[in-house]
Amino acid sequence: MPRLLSAEEMREIESAAMDSGSVTGRALMERAGQGAVAAALSRWPDLASRAHRAVILCGPGNNGGDGFVVARLLAGRGWEVRVLLMGDPAGLPPDARANHDLWAGIGPVEEMTQAVRDKPDLVVDAIFGTGLSRPFEAEGITAALADMAEGEAVRVLALDMPSGWCSDSGRWLGEGITPTRANLTVAFHAAKRGHYLGDAPEACGALAVVEIGLDESEAGVSLVSAPPARRLMKQGGHKYGYGHALILGGGVGKGGAARMAARGALRIGAGLVTLAVPGAALQENAARLDAVMLTRMNDVRDLAEILEDDRLNALCLGPGLGHGGGTRALVHAALEVERPVVLDADAMTSFEEDPEELFDALHLGVVLTPHMGEFARLFPDLAAPLKESPEAGPAYSRLDAARLAAERAGCTILLKGPDTIIANAESAALHGAFYDRAAPWLATAGAGDTLAGFITGLLARDDDPFFAATAATWLHADCARDFGPGLIAEDLPERLPRVLARLA
Numbered sequence: 001m002p003r004l005l006s007a008e009e010m011r012e013i014e015s016a017a018m019d020s021g022s023v024t025g026r027a028l029m030e031r032a033g034q035g036a037v038a039a040a041l042s043r044w045p046d047l048a049s050r051a052h053r054a055v056i057l058c059g060p061g062n063n064g065g066d067g068f069v070v071a072r073l074l075a076g077r078g079w080e081v082r083v084l085l086m087g088d089p090a091g092l093p094p095d096a097r098a099n100h101d102l103w104a105g106i107g108p109v110e111e112m113t114q115a116v117r118d119k120p121d122l123v124v125d126a127i128f129g130t131g132l133s134r135p136f137e138a139e140g141i142t143a144a145l146a147d148m149a150e151g152e153a154v155r156v157l158a159l160d161m162p163s164g165w166c167s168d169s170g171r172w173l174g175e176g177i178t179p180t181r182a183n184l185t186v187a188f189h190a191a192k193r194g195h196y197l198g199d200a201p202e203a204c205g206a207l208a209v210v211e212i213g214l215d216e217s218e219a220g221v222s223l224v225s226a227p228p229a230r231r232l233m234k235q236g237g238h239k240y241g242y243g244h245a246l247i248l249g250g251g252v253g254k255g256g257a258a259r260m261a262a263r264g265a266l267r268i269g270a271g272l273v274t275l276a277v278p279g280a281a282l283q284e285n286a287a288r289l290d291a292v293m294l295t296r297m298n299d300v301r302d303l304a305e306i307l308e309d310d311r312l313n314a315l316c317l318g319p320g321l322g323h324g325g326g327t328r329a330l331v332h333a334a335l336e337v338e339r340p341v342v343l344d345a346d347a348m349t350s351f352e353e354d355p356e357e358l359f360d361a362l363h364l365g366v367v368l369t370p371h372m373g374e375f376a377r378l379f380p381d382l383a384a385p386l387k388e389s390p391e392a393g394p395a396y397s398r399l400d401a402a403r404l405a406a407e408r409a410g411c412t413i414l415l416k417g418p419d420t421i422i423a424n425a426e427s428a429a430l431h432g433a434f435y436d437r438a439a440p441w442l443a444t445a446g447a448g449d450t451l452a453g454f455i456t457g458l459l460a461r462d463d464d465p466f467f468a469a470t471a472a473t474w475l476h477a478d479c480a481r482d483f484g485p486g487l488i489a490e491d492l493p494e495r496l497p498r499v500l501a502r503l504a
């Protein structure tokens with residue numbers, strides 16, 4: 001899986017390479033500029049066909065240095081280039097200063113003021129990249145940038161990050177200021193976490209990652225990619241070899257969520273799936289189910305009896321289960337048998353008065369699948385800082401929140417959203433439904449229930465919770481993308497065969 005870096009990890013990789021003597025900062029900066037120009041011309045071939053006009057906004061650090069390189073390269077292609085600098089050239093770090101001086105031999109460096117007015121073909125945002133450490137206060141500059149960018153024909157190219165966005169958290173660091181936006185963001189060496197978190201991906205427009213000659217490393221968190229097909233296919237054997245998932249369902253008229261979860265578990269390859277519902281709801285469920293089996297479960301005693309069959313090796317509680325003491329008792333009974341279990345929706349919310357009661361009972365085989373609202377009920381202190389405007393970068397992120405929650409809960413947490421985070425005590429991974437994996441059709445009722453079912457099905461197949469959660473998330477988004485507009489949650493399990501066949 002590709003790795004997503006924090007600003008600090010990126011700096012460590014750069015310094016290690018420079019200290020080893022394998023590369024200089026100047027060479028890295030030159031390649032960054034070259035990569036950015038190449039990425040822009042490849043995305044917008046009309047810009048490659050003849051010379052155009054560019055305005056380049058350079059900041060006081062090395063991001064600004066990249067901007068000077070881009071200015072020089074475009075001028076070399078015959079472009080008319082206007083360069084504006086925020087701050088004093090004397091304060092630029094050495095590599096940026098060197099590139100400033102090279103540019104100064106070609107054209108003027110204007111002072112960046114709020115009064116920039118222009119309508120170029122390309123605006124290059126090289127104000128701040130990974131070094132943004134304080135709130136972004138340049139309101140006039142962002143307004144000028146937005147003004148220049150207005151209109152169909154103008155393209156905004158952001159170097160590393162649209163300025164003002166925190167590259168660690170994907171959060172906007174300019175409270176009260178209209179956020180910057182780009183049409184294309186070019187990241188150097190590796191994508192940063194902020195390219196896949198919060199609102200930043202939308203602000204980035206498209207994302208291109210360019211090589212600047214640094215070695216791959218194990219630093220960072222994984223960006224979830226396609227799961228290996230061999231772990232998802234069936235290789236002969238008996239249905240019990242693929243496990244038996246038990247999904248708990250709600251009462252009369254409340255069974256849809258659990259039925260979708262059950263169908264998801266079966267489609268993803270659990271050998272057998274049984275839905276357990278109160279006696280009064282048996283008939284309506286029987287009318288809606290074929291391959292999914294049905295059993296009666298009126299209360300926690302019934303559940304304990306059902307669980308005496310230890311072939312039921314993965315459980316799912318939450319979708320449509322109802323809120324309150326009855327559900328809490330069921331969750332305790334399910335956790336006591338120490339089998340892999342997904343706790344979703346009502347199974348989490350039922351503990352909002354006393355989350356510790358839940359945490360005390362959790363074990364390593366559990367996957368909690370909250371969306372942000374549910375997360376805030378179980379981990380109010382970890383969610384609260386995400387609602388406040390960050391004061392400095394690198395800012396606290398959803399990734400940080402999910403990791404801390406996983407540590408506290410002692411299990412795997414899957415924090416849902418367009419940026420889904422999967423974390424346990426050892427690892428974290430991020431699935432970004434952005435760029436070429438956008439799946440906005442997942443914003444539909446019941447999408448989360450099917451995801452819970454997908455995870456449960458993989459747990460029944462004996463996959464470990466972290467793999468089950470990451471693979472299910474990827475498949476879930478792929479089903480949505482494969483279906484496209486018009487998607488409703490029932491469609492998700494029905495798309496799995498196609499998605500799985502393509503992976504095979």
Ligand SMILES: NC(=O)C1=CN([C@@H]2O[C@H](COP(=O)(O)OP(=O)(O)OC[C@H]3O[C@@H](n4cnc5c(N)ncnc54)[C@H](OP(=O)(O)O)[C@@H]3O)[C@@H](O)[C@H]2O)[C@@H](O)CC1
Nearest residue numbers: 025028029060061062063128129130131132133134135160
């Ligand atoms: N190192 C390399 O070799 C390579 C680096 N590369 C490029 O460098 C970028 C990282 O460079 P960077 O670390 O210099 O950070 P950058 O984003 O330019 O900003 C730092 C400057 O902004 C200032 N500042 C911060 N916040 C502020 C605020 N709110 N308002 C006002 N000022 C603020 C801060 O001031 P300070 O906090 O130090 O006082 C400092 O002057 C990276 O994104 C990539 O583009 C590539 O070329 C590859 C090779």
Ligand SMILES: Nc1ncnc2c1ncn2[C@@H]1O[C@H](COP(=O)(O)OP(=O)(O)O)[C@@H](O)[C@H]1O
Nearest residue numbers: 416417418433439440442443445446447448449
């Ligand atoms: N805009 C979006 N882009 C990508 N994925 C999304 C988007 N909105 C929601 N999702 C995904 O859809 C699912 C919704 O789950 P949830 O909020 O629990 O819905 P429900 O409770 O209706 O089942 C999650 O997996 C979430 O990651």
Ligand SMILES: [K+]
Nearest residue numbers: 125128159161
């Ligand atoms: K930038």
